[in-house]
Amino acid sequence: MAANWMRRSFVAATCATTALLAACGSSSIDSAIAPTRIITFGDAMADVGQKGSGYTVNDGSLFNWTQQLASHYGLVLKPVSAGGTSYAQGNARISATPDAAGNAGTPTVKQQIDQFLANPQFKADDVILISAGASDIIAGMAAVQAAAQTEAQYVAATGQAGKDLAAQIGRLSDAGAKHIVVTGSYDLERSPWAKALGKQALIHQASLSFNDELKVAIKDMGKTVLYVDLAYYVNLFEANPGGNGFNNGKDPVCTSVDAGPGIGIGAGQVNSALCTPSTIVAGADYNRYVFADKVYLTPNAQRLFGDYAQQTLSHRW
Template identity: 50%
Template sequence: MTGKWLRRAVLLAACASAAVLTACGSSTIESALAPSRFIAFGDGLSDVGQTGTRYTVNDGSINVWTQQVAASYGRSLTAVSAGGTSYARGHARLLSATDDVGGSAMSVKQQIDTFLAADKFGSNDVAFINGGLGDLLAQYASSTDATTLSNVMAQAGTDLGTQVRRLVNAGAKYVVVSGLYDASKSPWGVASGQASNISAAVLKFNSALLLSINDLGNNVLYIDAAYYYNLVIASPSGYGLTDSTNIACTSVDSGKGIGIGSGQVNSSLCTTSTLASGINYTTYTFADKVYFSPAAQNLYGTYAYGRMKSRW
């Protein structure tokens, strides 16, 4: 069975039980959710500027998917470091405080610890949570062995599920969980020579995550990042984009950058002044070899918003 069809089988199995039907978007809508606030936990794919910049083209726009969802509800979302409620931080791993470049970044677990120590969920709060990219990059840098990579990522998926459960147990009524996108389709993954191993590891992560939250359908909505971004990457023109192969930014980081080695383009350093010559970055899928452009981020945010409106 190929990875694609195995992935579909896992999703169908997850959606087969009555307990999780609502998590897969099958519930009957009785009232429209009007969120009081959005609270986010996660890694660089959801970081709205914890250290001042974001992992995309820093053009001053709404350019992170969680922000796009909040804006669609008429709300805003800013980083905790700026007085907001987004704890998501670039390079964050799920449990380890050692980040994906060997430094220190508050893990997803620690982000939740910090929130729960000082705050609590209101009845109309929405929590976003994602993770796994930092764990993937850190393990890949340590070893590309296919079995080890898949085993580590399967455990990471379970670990994310545990953090989702913590949010629900702490009173979160609306939890939006973003799966991990298939990084084998990123410019980094394509060039790695290990695309099949990376894809298999991502599949293990998302499958373990789904299995670990399959009884939380009353409160949890899973957004399938791998499914959605695979569509965008395979057919960018269908989404108003032109390029899913090349990267928009030229902001090379002489250090460890985004976790794929030194001397690589790092989108957290990217502005409209550090773009490839002659391009229209608003039609690119990737800002650097791992992270998405504002357009791709906003497309995913719009997709997530549609799923939320259908569910809640």
């Protein structure tokens, strides 16, 4: 089993590098679908600037994986706040409020979908992207730290959040969406946040619970739903940064400290929504870091995953 896992990791890590994407065969297959519209829901992992900035180094590039995927089809993805079709918003939870940072006004993923389904007009070639879960994992950990729930309750609650996300995906499918791409959360055990807390094992259990329950609940939606494994991809980035074009898979590159609740991991922490090329570690090349802050990814990591997600999509539809 260990040998097989290592072989799979090596192959995937090799295919993840930008220079070798074509050699792995993905680019040789043209997608049959040519979407004219991409619609997204979720949290900071899919937020393309709902409040003016994304959760990464805001350098004016395609800084989010959903934008990168859209660019393969010649599409420009903008937030709903700017007249676009991306409903995702940083710190949004699946169905619970307040959000990860304590803001009751942030639309949950359910509320984002409610807003869209108030006037659903799906086109046959629409692609829906959903990336969420991190905010529920972060909020649950804060409740554990505040002794508001036990560790066992935390893991159970994140599992329920995975089921809740599956229910929202089902609503979209039932309403006529035919191409729904779902990522779940990456394993936040890998994040600088989990390591700083010294709670990697617990946060791993919560991340696994979320993703496992989500995948079980969508297993019968295979006709319209595609799961793309963000967790596996970030594992490769963090564990083998050099093999994927990075030189730092452990530390945040941004220095943009937020005096407020920021991304929900506490006051006085780096918040990448405030990060620009002028607020990074001195002398650092942020394109060679995996993490922008203690949770969210740099533009280069986002783009690499966006390429992978598009290739996976092209194999399916």
